[in-house]
Each structure stands twice: as structure tokens, then as C-alpha cells.
Amino acid sequence: MEPSASPGIPMRSFSGSTYRFDPGALSLELLTTGGPGEFRRFETLHAPADLVAWAGRSRLTPTPELRVTEAEVADARRLRDALFRVTTAHVLAEAKPPEDVAVLNEAAAHPPLAPLIGPGDERRWAGTADGTRLLATVAHDAVDLLTGPYAHRIRMCASDNCALLYVDTSRPGRRRWCSMEHCGNLHKVRTLRARRSETG
Secondary structure (H helix, E strand, C coil), X not given: CCCCCCCCEEEECCCCCEEEECCCCHHHHHHHHCCCHHHHHHCCCCXXXXXXXXXXXXXXXXXXXXXXXXXXXXXHHHHHHHHHHHHHHHHCXXXXXXXHHHHHHHHHCCCCCCEEECCCCCEEECCCEEHHHHHHHHHHHHHHHHHCCXXXXXXXXXXXXXXXXXXXXXXXXXXXXXXXXXXXXXXHHHHHHHHHHHHC
16 A cells, blocks of 8 residues: 555545545556446546546555556546446445456556655656556555455444445554544534434
């Protein structure tokens, strides 16, 4: 998993309010761009500029200088959908779809973005990166996550109407919500209202 100083991906709720969601891993950040089936309506990856913009919001620091093609955007959607199904199956303790595992492994087989130390000891990326290297970096992160020490900490938000996936890297390991600012707060409000109605 990539180290991060990122406070999370900016998200917008159904009500229009904004909040930040930190899924704890670069690969899970890609899942905020849409998904398969019913999640297709949330699609944000339509053009090369969209994938570049996502990279700028992600925990990759500094943002790599990217040259992305239309074909690589299609590859990004394919990888994201496969990763969504694989990770969801993992959370539900179900068999991972072999064809989706193959998509993930295929992306991971490409060379990832190459980090280097700049003249001022700052982190940089070697050369101009393309979408394939970006997706390889995401896929490497996913493999590390799904086979690593935090694999048992990958979870889905406990809200009934939220399917966001995250890895709980907190020390106690008791995180239940995609964001306390959003679903956690909504749960608190609902619980408080239910208590008031019972006592009223």
C-alpha cells in the first residue's frame, strides 16, 4: 500500500454535502470513480483527463505527470470493476471471480510508476508516466492489500445504503463507517431520533 499524507478522497453525498473518505489504500481509492452494475451511474472516468484528475486526488504524492490514452481509460474502468468484485467477494468471504483475478494480475504484470529521490531529497517519479504504469501501481497495491497483513481488515461501510470499501488501519480495528463525517454521523442521528421517539 502506498504511504499517504492524504486526508482522503473528496466525496459528495446524495444530499449534496461534501465529505472526505479515506479508504486506506490507493487501490480502494480507485473504487470511488464508479463501478459495475448498479454503480455504473456514478461513473466519473469518461476521458483521459478524468483519470489524470483522479490521480491528482489520490494518495499518490507528488501527482505524477501523466499521459493517458482513451484505451487506458477503458483499461482503468475494467480494472476498477474487476477490483470491486474481487474485493467485495473477499469481504463477504466468497470465491473471487477467476476472470476478475486475471484482470487484476494482468494489470499488475506491467511495470509500475518508478519513484526516485530528487535533487532536494524530495520524492519524484521517473520520466513521464502513462496510464498503464498508473494502473500497474494500483494493481500492485491491490495485490499487496489482498495478500498482506491487513487483508482481514478490508471492510464495507456498515450503512445499509453505502457500499464503499475500505481497509481499517486503526490500532483497535473497530472502524465501521466509510466516514464518521458522513455515514457515521447519519447513524448517530438516526439512533438519537429513535431513542427520542421511544421516550416521547
